Amino acid sequence: MPDTLDPEIASRLKRDDHGLVAAIVQQHDTGEVLMLGWMDDEALRRTLTTGRVTFWSRSRGEYWRKGDTSGHQQYVKSVAIDCDGDALLVRVDQVGAACHTGERTCFLAGGDLPAVVGSRPEVAP
Amino acid sequence: MPDTLDPEIASRLKRDDHGLVAAIVQQHDTGEVLMLGWMDDEALRRTLTTGRVTFWSRSRGEYWRKGDTSGHQQYVKSVAIDCDGDALLVRVDQVGAACHTGERTCFLAGGDLPAVVGSRPEVAP
Numbered sequence: 001m002p003d004t005l006d007p008e009i010a011s012r013l014k015r016d017d018h019g020l021v022a023a024i025v026q027q028h029d030t031g032e033v034l035m036l037g038w039m040d041d042e043a044l045r046r047t048l049t050t051g052r053v054t055f056w057s058r059s060r061g062e063y064w065r066k067g068d069t070s071g072h073q074q075y076v077k078s079v080a081i082d083c084d085g086d087a088l089l090v091r092v093d094q095v096g097a098a099c100h101t102g103e104r105t106c107f108l109a110g111g112d113l114p115a116v117v118g119s120r121p122e123v124a125p
Numbered sequence: 126m127p128d129t130l131d132p133e134i135a136s137r138l139k140r141d142d143h144g145l146v147a148a149i150v151q152q153h154d155t156g157e158v159l160m161l162g163w164m165d166d167e168a169l170r171r172t173l174t175t176g177r178v179t180f181w182s183r184s185r186g187e188y189w190r191k192g193d194t195s196g197h198q199q200y201v202k203s204v205a206i207d208c209d210g211d212a213l214l215v216r217v218d219q220v221g222a223a224c225h226t227g228e229r230t231c232f233l234a235g236g237d238l239p240a241v242v243g244s245r246p247e248v249a250p
Contacts (some may be wrong), residue, residue, distance in 0.1 A: 006239075016141060019179055019248065026156075026158055031132050031157070051243025052243055057243060075184035075244055076240055076241065076243045080233075083226050083234035087160075100208070101208050107214040109207065111206065114173065116175060116176045116201065119218070120218060120220055
């Protein structure tokens with residue numbers, strides 16, 4: 001296993017001031033958006049080469065592999081990069097809850113904000 | 126329409142060094158993850174109160190409303206916040222392409238990275 005991220009991939013990343021890109025985690029079959037995490041080059045390398053999702057924890061300043069403490073592993077199905085290289089879409093098979101609160105997703109844990117719903121204009125038939 | 130973000134909502138946001146939170150945009154019915162954008166308090170206020178998604182452009186340093194130049198509007202269906210307040214999940218009805226490249230999603234535009242696929246261990250029956 002290579003111990004640095006493929007330079008061709010590394011050259012496509014547009015990292016923030018802390019060297020990180022956002023990683024959206026989505027359940028591969030249901031389409032549920034489970035959580036948002038952060039990856040540096042090494043976290044992405046581990047994610048691409050091991051079949052398990054690894055993040056960089058901004059609060060703890062360390063790598064963490066989802067499931068190592070909770071048992072709620074994320075198994076990688078695919079990893080896509082966006083058009084400008086500052087976001088990743090990681091499709092996974094999530095065991096149990098993705099959120100540390102025990103909810104299936106971090107967005108169910110936080111909940112909906114009150115929002116005005118918009119609709120595309122009606123088009124005359 | 127109020128001209129500042131509801132303080133109760135504002136108090137839940139965990140902004141980055143630039144005052145921004147990540148906003149994941151998902152097609153509400155198909156579950157496609159369309160793009161990732163960034164919002165400050167004012168972009169979120171506009172998104173919650175107008176039925177149309179507004180972002181803060183980090184590269185241009187201005188607000189932009191998806192569709193105003195492209196015609197590819199994003200109509201808001203719901204907005205959820207995550208457990209720790211640094212990410213939003215905006216479910217929308219996306220007209221046409223979400224990506225400026227003309228692709229439906231920014232992740233189709235960027236494409237898949239080579240990844241080792243993981244699987245949960247087989248459990249004996």
